[in-house]
Amino acid sequence: MKNMEKKRLTKILAKADRKDVAAMAADIRKIHSPVIVKEPGKTLAMIKMREPVRQSLFYIGEVIVSEAVVEIDGVRGVAVAMGDDAEKTLDMAIIDAAVNKGVFTGAEMLLALEKGQNDRVMRENAMHLKTMVSFESMDQETPDDLGAFKKA
Numbered sequence: 001m002k003n004m005e006k007k008r009l010t011k012i013l014a015k016a017d018r019k020d021v022a023a024m025a026a027d028i029r030k031i032h033s034p035v036i037v038k039e040p041g042k043t044l045a046m047i048k049m050r051e052p053v054r055q056s057l058f059y060i061g062e063v064i065v066s067e068a069v070v071e072i073d074g075v076r077g078v079a080v081a082m083g084d085d086a087e088k089t090l091d092m093a094i095i096d097a098a099v100n101k102g103v104f105t106g107a108e109m110l111l112a113l114e115k116g117q118n119d120r121v122m123r124e125n126a127m128h129l130k131t132m133v134s135f136e137s138m139d140q141e142t143p144d145d146l147g148a149f150k151k152a
Contacts, residue, residue: 004110009099012114013092014081020113024106025091028072028098037076038069040086040093068093075101 013021028034044062051058066089067080077097081089098104 004099006096008114009096009110010079010081010092012110012117013079013095015117016113018085018088020109021088021091021095024109025094027106028094028104032072032098032103034070034072034077034094034097036068036070036090038067040066040068040090042066042084042086045080070094070097072097072101072103 042064043066045065046059047061047063048057049060050056063082064084065080065082066084066086067078068086068090070077070090070093072094075097077093077095077100079089079092079096081092095104095106
C-alpha cells in the first residue's frame with residue numbers, strides 16, 4: 001500500500017463518504033495512537049487553472065479547505081480537503097500517516113471505494129451521452145430544402 005501515489009490516495013479519500021473514511025481511521029486508532037500535530041482547521045487555497053490557448057497558468061479564485069497534520073510513531077500524515085469537514089480531514093491525515101509508516105491495512109476497502117467511485121462516474125457519463133444532441137442531421141440538409149421555408 002505504501003507504493004500508492006499520494007494523488008490517487010487523496011482523490012479516493014476526498015471523494016469517499018465520511019463514514020467510510022472514519023471507519024478506516026478507527027481501525028488505525030485501535031492499534032496506533034496518532035498524535036495531532038496540527039488541529040484540523042479551515043483556510044483558503046487558491047485554485048490554479050491552465051488557460052487552454054497559451055497554456056499559461058492563472059488563479060481563478062479561492063476555495064475553503066480544511067487541513068490537518070498527525071504523527072504515528074514519528075511518521076507524519078497530512079491531509080488537505082476542499083470544504084470544512086474537519087473530522088474527515090483529520091481521519092484522512094491519520095490514514096496518510098499509516099500509509100507513510102507502512103501499517104495501513106485497509107487497502108481492500110480503499111480499492112473497493114475507488115472502484116465504486118469509478119463505476120459511478122462511468123454511469124453518470126453514460127447518462128450524459130444519452131442526452132447528447134447530434135447535429136449531423138442538420139449537415140445533410142441541402143439549400144433547396146431550406147428554400148421551401150422562404151416561399152411561405
